[in-house]
Amino acid sequence: MGRAVQRRFLGLTAAAAALTMTAVLAGCGGSGGSGDVTLKLVAADYDVAGGENSKKYWADLTAAFEKQHPGIEVDVQIESWSDVDRKVAEMVKAGKAPDVAQIGAYADYAAAGKLYSADQLLSIPVQSNFLGPLADAGEMKLVQYGLPFVASTRLLFYNKELFAEAGVDGADLKTWADLKSAAEKLKDKTDAKYPFALPLGPEEAQAETMMWLLSGGDGYVDPVGKYSIDSQENIDTFQWLKDNLVDEKLTGPVAPGELNRKDAFTAFTRGEVGMLNGHPSLMQAAGKAGVEFGMVALPGKEGKPKSSMGVADWIMGFKQNGHRKEVGAFLDFVFSDENVLRFAGDNDLLPVTVSASEAMEQNAAHKELQPFLKELPSSVLPPVGKTSWAKVSESIKTTIGKAVQPGGNPASVLGRIGREAEVAEQAE
Structure with a gap:
């Protein structure tokens, strides 16, 4: 074994x-x-x-x-x-x-x-x-x-009241297509400011990024522990995010690269967010604010991912x-x-x-x-056993939001982060 x-x-x-x-x-x-x-x-x-x-x-x-x-x-x-x-x-x-x-x-x-x-x-x-x-x-x-x-x-949190208004059942969120469909209904049928909140700002973009990479079938490292940040699977994941959520204006009034996790969580407790990825502490904050919420595993490209973060x-x-x-x-x-x-x-x-x-x-x-x-x-954890991870993580925090901005190129942005990661890894 x-x-x-x-x-x-x-x-x-x-x-x-x-x-x-x-x-x-x-x-x-x-x-x-x-x-x-x-x-x-x-x-x-x-x-x-x-x-x-x-x-x-x-x-x-x-x-x-x-x-x-x-x-x-x-x-x-x-x-x-x-x-x-x-x-x-x-x-x-x-x-x-x-x-x-x-x-x-x-x-x-x-x-x-x-x-x-x-x-x-x-x-x-x-x-x-x-x-x-x-x-x-x-x-x-x-x-x-x-x-x-x-x-x-991490799990996908959703606002039950907004989902009811939009006619969406959280239990039906299995694939990225389901997620996009739900976000479209939230945008069209409710007053949700953020149908899907995508915090790729510098506070914790490395975590949000990793959740999406895993749901797309890859991650930060390959099976032998080498960085694979600019793999084709990861590029495809961010291209999907850009084309299907960000460009379709389903991620709210703040650009993902400028939205921090704390601000996204706070917006969820105000009832302004239809869906977002969250950790356990959000349960207590949302409960205190009177937001009725549900939680499901983050949908994958074609179904439930093999791994979560x-x-x-x-x-x-x-x-x-x-x-x-x-x-x-x-x-x-x-x-x-x-x-x-x-x-x-x-x-x-x-x-x-x-x-x-x-x-x-x-x-x-x-x-x-x-x-x-x-x-x-x-679950899969970030590559915290690498001394290079601190530097690579900081690069992701400050750069990844550019991959989904207007005119952004996911392949170019991930390629730049990937090259920096390789240099940092060689210096270990």
């Missing part, structure tokens, strides 16, 4: 064992007889509205961990998402790396030899319990350094302070089902392990997240 499939199989068989090995896991890290140790943890704040959930989560978790491991203390520093990656980079550059960082990317640190690998830190049941696509995305040169902390997938945030252990055993014990504790499920549930996100995913799937309290959860095992 393939490596990813094999890992999922191992995860399934090991999940039950992981649930019964709390005592073993608690003892596998220890303090190594080196006396009391204080671990430094820097973590991202997921409370976008300024709440205290992230702080309370880590305070409760570290208190429980320290009770089980009297020789280890954990000093927690919470930083906003706009600052956390930069703060950790500054700490590393100053020679004061944290022991553990929960941030957005791991590849540069792994390439510089600053991280412990997963097998140096985690017990076998914990490491084998990660969902296959997430574990694969945490690898650099076939070695896992990035430990997935939390995940999400997945996204993960990462946690990692730094070598600098030499606390491998203590960091390992802490991370084994972090990935217990109780902790994984609590954080994911509190933040409308998805668990990263097989056993926690199965538990969420069986829990009616998480019913709204289950459609996203269903997409995760077959």
Whole structure:
């Protein structure tokens, strides 16, 4: 069997064992007889509205961990998402790396030899319990350094009231032709400002782009991991978007290259958007605004795509302070089902392990997240294991909108991004 499939199989068989090995896991890290140790943890704040959930989560978790491991203390520093990656980079550059960082990317640190690998830190049941696509995305040169902390997938959201006015059933959205037909009816029969919102602005264009590339049958990389951004399938995908949605004025008053995801989501909560691709947090925002919505998988060119887009945030252990055993014990504790499920549930996100995913799937309290959860095992993540990805992603953010603008040429724009990607890849 393939490596990813094999890992999922191992995860399934090991999940039950992981649930019964709390005592073993608690003892596998220890303090190594080196006396009391204080671990430094820097973590991202997921409370976008300024709440205290992230702080309370880590305070409760570290208190429980320290009770089980009297020789280890954990000093927690919470930083906003706009600052956390930069703060950790500054700490590393100053020679004061944290022991553990929960941030957005791991590849540069792994390439510089600053991280412990997963097998140096985690017990076998914990490491084998990660969902296959997430574990694969945490690898650099076939070695896992990035430990997935939390995940999400994307679905097509639609406004049920607008769909009823247009005489469209969301369940009928299976192909791109269905999507175009629905957008045309929304434009003709409703006051929707954005029949289909297409945010290709610089905020997160790389994610919107990847969703469309996957639905068109390709993606950012080929089967051996080389960039394939300007493949014929990808060019055809953006040509379809330009010809059938943008040029037909079905994407609203703001040019896709100038529309950011946040603004598109806000317009959806105002009832101005018929359809758009969204992540789980949009459910809560739309619900609070009183927008009745439905969700389906993003239609593909000829039907449901083989893969959907997945996204993960990462946690990692730094070598600098030499606390491998203590960091390992802490991370084994972090990935217990109780902790994984609590954080994911509190933040409308998805668990990263097989056993926690199965538990969420069986829990009616998480019913709204289950459609996203269903997409995760077959999802494809951006090529975050490439040190070139940050540069390529930035190129996509700032350039891809030009592919669908009036007079734009998708083949030319994707070709330019593809050439830049090849240069960046060769420099890895």
